[in-house]
């Protein structure tokens with residue numbers, strides 16, 4: 001399949017694996033890129049620019065296809081060494097960066113000077129337009145369904161994607177709730193030129209996370225996510241568990257007086273324990289409503305091949321049946 005996104009990133013299929021904390025290691029990114037999509041290493045999971053440089057080098061050893069690095073600008077207590085990370089990306093020869101969170105304007109000149117394409121992930125049309133205005137090459141439009149940070153507008157993709165299509169000139173991919181060939185065709189119909197998946201890629205053979213995380217996704221339904229940290233205006237969609245229900249109880253009890261310190265036990269530094277050790281009650285971890293559409297743990301290649309076969313069958317067989325009736 002050929003779209004402006006496959007052309008821009010030099011990939012075979014218009015499918016991107018979004019950056020994911022403690023999931024987006026070299027193994028994940030390389031598996032997606034080897035399957036013809038665009039795999040993405042999560043920059044901030046690496047503790048230092050030198051660690052990121054090593055992860056990039058490792059990924060390059062595992063694939064000769066294009067892959068990207070995610071740089072997330074979220075409210076954090078001690079700001080990471082972003083200039084050092086950018087240097088590692090450029091020196092590592094990476095050609096795509098996915099930015100997310102705050103406006104990426106401060107890193108754009110250096111990335112563009114190095115010939116790197118930047119796709120910014122946004123949860124609203126106004127932020128997408130801002131990304132276009134500052135010179136981003138593409139956007140990833142992330143609907144309310146998404147795992148991770150859906151923003152505070154709560155607009156699902158059935159509205160958000162056509163709104164983005166009406167306003168944007170640069171190409172965009174649909175993000176949030178994407179799982180299969182139906183998602184891809186729907187995304188294309190709504191104006192996107194590809195799709196970005198997070199949660200779905202965690203339930204794959206190559207995802208370098210504990211088996212219990214994958215099994216939790218297979219077991220979960222679309223009813224099992226919760227929104228946490230809404231009172232702090234840092235909303236995150238997570239899979240429910242004991243820690244998440246305790247966190248929500250604190251939010252109810254403390255109301256507007258709640259501070260990050262009150263919920264640090266449930267959210268701060270919990271990712272390694274969950275993703276690497278499989279301690280499923282350790283805290284809150286991002287997960288999309290799309291968990292309801294995840295029933296197996298295929299290889300990335302089998303998943304992407306299946307998505308493309310299903311999408312092509314819908315486009316070539318199902319839809320013409322309606323159009324020509």
Ligand SMILES: Cc1cc2nc3c(=O)[nH]c(=O)nc-3n(C[C@H](O)[C@H](O)[C@H](O)COP(=O)(O)O)c2cc1C
Nearest residue numbers: 018019020021100146147148176177198199286288
């Ligand atoms: C476990 C997990 C961790 C994530 N971590 C990040 C992150 O560090 N930076 C980021 O930009 N997005 C992060 N995301 C969001 C994904 O890149 C992607 O936008 C989102 O998962 C899309 O929604 P979906 O899960 O419905 O596919 C994370 C998502 C998950 C599920």
